């Protein structure tokens with residue numbers, strides 16, 4: 547649920563992109579740009595909505611959801627769901643009492659890597675404050691999963707930064723996921739995406755997957771690097787995945803601040819995709835929205851699942867740029883597949899087992915960056 551459209555940071559890939567993106571509107575879609583800044587429906591109607599789904603998992607999302615601490619507490623006190631999760635920049639985590647924090651199943655924390663990189667993207671001082679808050683919540687007894695959720699683009703050395711997040715002197719994460727800032731704005735012409743993809747990102751992912759399997763070989767540890775975890779699990783189990791791995795539009799939906807339901811939080815205000823209001827629809831009978839071409843005709847659709855419904859619909863990057871992004875997906879699948887021979891042997895030899903590849907699906911990790 548989108549608790550607020552407001553945020554207390556001005557990150558480069560969000561706030562600055564919005565400022566530079568002079569064509570940021572959607573000529574082909576009717577968009578409501580006047581959504582309430584905070585939730586405008588009552589908590590009882592949210593409770594009635596959630597109670598209809600025995601497996602309901604509710605993720606607090608924004609903007610920055612911790613700007614609405616009173617709402618979070620009210621919802622956690624009154625709404626019956628299976629689990630609560632939160633995606634937050636972490637700056638205000640110290641303000642939510644431990645009795646609420648400790649009930650969260652998972653916290654996805656926006657952090658891009660080490661201090662220099664995180665502060666470069668998110669603003670000076672962000673990293674230190676977030677790390678202090680993470681230490682505090684662990685000290686106060688939070689035992690759930692803490693996922694470092696990176697946004698990566700040209701200034702990121704993905705190999706170096708993912709490794710750093712997994713093992714450092716500040717605060718090592720046991721789970722890491724990253725999302726490419728690619729295809730979400732009309733920014734391809736002013737980006738160096740192609741060069742970075744070839745020189746850094748694709749080779750970095752290749753090294754990283756080898757490092758991931760080496761860790762299993764040397765220490766018997768399967769690090770929770772989400773993109774690898776999801777793809778490897780599918781390859782090992784020979785699962786076919788022709789539905790979006792983020793779940794958007796078919797099992798994972800977003801509730802706007804006005805109570806209307808949309809396929810994914812990035813699609814706020816896009817009226818053509820409104821799927822009803824929480825006061826009147828059954829969460830188990832929501833319409834399903836699927837990705838279209840080029841994904842449905844793609845050779846790796848059964849493993850990729852489509853990357854991103856939002857990018858697929860809005861098509862803000864031209865086809866040749868979209869192909870470059872898909873090239874990163876092909877590379878990710880290819881290098882992971884090549885390492886699966888080794889991983890299968892490690893499973894056979896008892897160095898690891900399939901339980902190590904389990905995770906809560908649709909927890910906010912898109913799986914395909």
Ligand code: SF4
Nearest residue numbers: 841844850852853872
């Ligand atoms: S690789 Fe690209 S075209 Fe193929 S399924 Fe994934 S997102 Fe769609």
Ligand code: SF4
Nearest residue numbers: 792794810854855856
């Ligand atoms: S990856 Fe999924 S959740 Fe993320 S923006 Fe795209 S459709 Fe939405």
